[in-house]
Amino acid sequence: MKATIERATLLRSLGHVQSVVERRNTIPILSNVLIEATAGGGLRLMATDLDLQIVDQIDAAVDTPGATTVSAHLLFDIARKLPEGSQVSLSAAEGRMKVVAGRSNFTLPTLPRDDFPVIAEGELPTGFELPAETLKQIIDKTRFAISTEETRYYLNGIFLHVADGQLKAAATDGHRLARVTAEKPEGADGMPDVIVPRKCVGELRKLLDEVDGAVGVSLSGTKIRFELGRAVLTSKLIDGTFPDYTRVIPSANDKLLKIDPRSFMQGVDRVATIASEKTRAVKMTLDRDRVTLSVTSPENGTSTEDVPGEYTSPGFDIGFNARYLLDILNQIEGDLVEVHLADAAAPTLIRESDTSSALYVLMPMRV
Known part of the structure; x- marks a missing residue:
């Protein structure tokens, strides 16, 4: 694999994906980002923690198509410190990746692409679009009330459901409750009640700052996918029953x-x-x-x-x-x-x- 990319483009994309990667991992490959250079030009970056997965597509000049995985935090730190405006060359072969920009030259260990886990989405029967501004408002006005208590794991996210002809979002930690309503989007009929985990909510909010227009939302009873321009965020949902908050x-x-x-x-x-x-x-x-x-x-x-x-x-x-x-x-x-x-x-x-x-x-x- 060999590709050349602008430092700013690479840094922005690595910023999106590396925050999904946990700092401590018992499975070494989960510390890595998957980088795929496609024959048509462009790079595809993917990171996962097995519950949450992000894929980002970016422009790059590809000399040799291929794929490898390299430490996400390490590559992000290198890109952060490279000179502004520089062109970064990435080339991978024989278990090593070379990162070259100007006079800087790094050689990093890699792990095989075939070992990288991918979240199988399966069928996501409900699909609709939400304006990015609406999604921002839903998150900003509810997420402070998400519980951090691991024993009541079903409160560790935002509850999304359709009721009374509206899309409703709620979060509670037992001491306070926040609820926001929005117009029910077309295609949300028959949507299952879902709890979107706190980490997914945080990553989604960061990505929304770079999105204008609409966000595609697809979901089933166990997974949810957000399409934000060239980035796609997929997450498992919390498997639990959210309490009937309307009673309080x-x-x-x-x-x-x-x-x-x-x-x-x-x-x-x-x-x-x-x-x-x-x-x-x-x-x-x-x-x-x-x-x-x-x-x-x-x-x-x-x-x-x-x-x-x-x-x-x-x-x-x-x-x-x-x-x-x-x-x-x-x-x-x-x-x-x-x-x-x-x-x-x-x-x-x-x-x-x-x-x-x-x-x-x-x-x-x-x-």
Whole structure:
């Protein structure tokens, strides 16, 4: 195999594929990227961790078609350090790959192409297109609520499903819930309910920054594939049942606080400076047209701040985890946020308005 490629093109593609590769691998070939030079010109780069696979096609001048596998992180680090604007020559033979650019010359060990594992996709009967912007919004407004607790593995991803004539995405860790709705795309009828794993969500979000237009989505009950221009991301889905999250979305919270999300967020952030790392609890005292935020810490003392807001119901106290509250307020884009409350023990509903596509549910804490 022999090919020549621009350093910037190679670096961008390796940036896409190498982040799928785990740093520590018991199977040596999983540390490698598969590089295929095709007779028609162009390179195909592939990386996998056996659950997630990415394939990227890039332009290159091919002298000799062929394929090999080489350390993904090592090649990425080399490409990163090569001079800007340089042409990189890649040639592989007899278990070695030569990387030459200007005066730089590297010889790297390779492993045979035939040993490289490929995720068998099988049938992906559901297929539709989603605008890249919609997919970005779905990810950005839900992924902060994905659980990192391995024991409840079925919460380690974003739940995608079709209901009430809409495409819905939800994520929860048991303390907070984020849900976004989007127009149901053509072709999504009969789509199975799926849980897209956290790692796939992260890789997909990175790739979306370079995509304009639509993303092709194909899926079955066990796998999902995203076509993003010349890159294709394929992932196994989480094999589990996502809980019926609709049961925790409150519909009878009768106390309404309307407040500016920026001043609310800054107030919470300031008083939480002294909160202990373990609890991160912030108390909200609701009074007519204002909220008093306070934190009491045995080690660090106390802090309070008043934030103006529109509130006319009877006053009461409620506590929240400051980090969870800040994560939610960070997603609010408008100038007003609605906080629907019931009492100090009931879940609280947070959203921009009753017409916004995103809503959040936050469980209170004892303070």
